[in-house]
Amino acid sequence: MRESSDSPVPAEKRATFPPLPYFDVDPAYQVPAALNLEPRESVLQLPTSTGQRRQMRRIGTLKFTLKGQPLTLSAFVDASTNDVRHLFVPFGDLTNGTETYAGGRYLDLERTATGIYDLDFNRAYHPFCVFNAGYDCPYPPRENRLLVPIRAGERLGAIGTNSEG
Secondary structure (H helix, E strand, O other), X not given: OOOOOOOOOOHHHHXXXXXXXXXXXXXXXXXXXXXXXXXXXXXXXXXXXXXXXXXXXXXXXXXXXXOOEEEEEEEEEEOOOXXXXXXXXXXXXXXXXXXXXXXXXXXXXXXXXXXXXXXXXXXXXXXXXXXXXXXXXXXXXXXXXXXXXXXXXXXXOOOOOOOOO
């Protein structure tokens, strides 16, 4: 975040940018998930942090159990591409707005041949709009708003200044 030319942190703030804060790694937040493919992929228009809408194709639904509770998350790809090798999983949870960005967090998954995924919430990260309001970040759809707290992955610290969402 400090040195990369691709950093979302404005150049004038990089020298003093603090380390990213994370929840302690918790193996309970790393679970297997089965991807049930959509019979017909649907396109959703996800609202974004800048008031735009981003067209995303729902590839399928990840089914998993977290701390004894069965849950699901939809997995997406950008509707403008035919590349389905990388899945985008935006999600919200009960930590949003207090411990994590109000607009949710993201997980990225590489497609597997088996349809079984290592869903590791310890790898959950904030969208770039947390660091720079100029980024256009999609919000998770209602179906990806989990009614449980996910205290894993990136969390807010002194850097969480753009907390609209």
